[in-house]
Amino acid sequence: MRRTGAMATGALLLAFGLTACGGDDGTAVTAAAPTCSVDSAASGPLTTEDGALFTPPVAAPDDWVDPPQEDFDWDGDGAADSLGFDQAAGTIVVTWADGSLTVTGVRSDFTGEPGQPVEPGGDPFLEQPTESGPPTEDATEEGLAAPVPAAVADVTGDGLLDLLVVDDGIASVVVGAGADSASVSVAQSAIGTEVEGWRNPPVVPADPSGTTFDQPPVPYDQATIVPRWDVTGDDVADWVIESNLPRALGPVTAYAGKPCA
Ligand SMILES: [Ca+2]
Ligand SMILES: [Ca+2]
Secondary structure (H helix, E strand, O other): OOOOOHHHHHHHHHHHHHHOOEOOOOOEOOOOOOOOOOOOOOOOOOEOOOOOEOOOOOOOOOOOOOOOOOOEOOOOOOOOEEEEEEOOOOEEEEEEOOEEEEEEOOOOOOOOOOOOOOOOOOOOOOEOOEOOEOOOHHHHHOOOEOOOOEEEEOOOOOOOOEEEEEEOOEEEEEOOOHHHOOOEEEEHHHEOOOEOEEEEOOEOOOOOOOOOOOOOOEOOOOOEEEEOOOOOOOOOOOEEEEOOOHHHOOOOEEEOOOOOO
C-alpha cells in the first residue's frame, strides 16, 4: 500500500523551489539545499517532572499522515527511494537513485525472536524487515511484524527526511540533506560526529514504588521506531520507540525532534 506523506511532499516542494530561481541572463540557477545543523545533545527519552518516562498522546491530530516507510523520496528527485535492513550484517541502508546512506554496527535484534509459531515446530509467523524494506502495514496492524529499528521522517522541521535508528537502546538521528545527500557509510556510534545528527542514551526508569531491582534499560533491543506528530509543541515532529513483541513488552520511550540551528 502506498500513501503520499506530508514529509515527502514537503521535500519535493523544497527541491523544486530551489531550482526554480532564474539568473539575470535567464539561465536556471540551482542553489544548494540549506544545510541543517543540530547540536549533539540528547532529545530523549522524554521524562516527566518526577523522572518517569513521558507517555505521549496516542490520538493523532486530524491532519496527521504517517510518513511513508516505503517509496519515500529521500533526495527530493521525485523518484521513490527505499529503507532496507540486514540483521546479519547489522546494517540499515537508505538507498536512492545514485547513492546510499549506510549505518553499520546496529546490534538491535530487529528480526526479533520468531514469536509463537503457527504450529509447534512450525515456521515463525512474524514478518521480518528485510533488504527490501519494513514489514507490510497489514502485518504491523495485525501484530505480526517483527521490530523495525529504523524509520524515515522529518524530525528537524526543514522538510527533508531524516533517518531514525535504534541500536541496543541508543536512539540516534542522522540528519538528511535532501538533494545534497552524499553516499556515506557511518558506524552507529559515530552519528553526531562523522555525520550530522545526535544520539540519545537508554534509560532505566525509576520504579514508582521505590523498589530497586535489576531492570533492563529501555528501549529494549527489540524495538520499533514510530514517527509521531509534534507532541512537544515546538512545531517539529517527534517520535517514539515501542517494544511490541510479547516477551519484550515495555514502556514507550518518546524523543523530541530538534529544529535546525
Ligand atoms: Ca529533516
Ligand atoms: Ca516537537
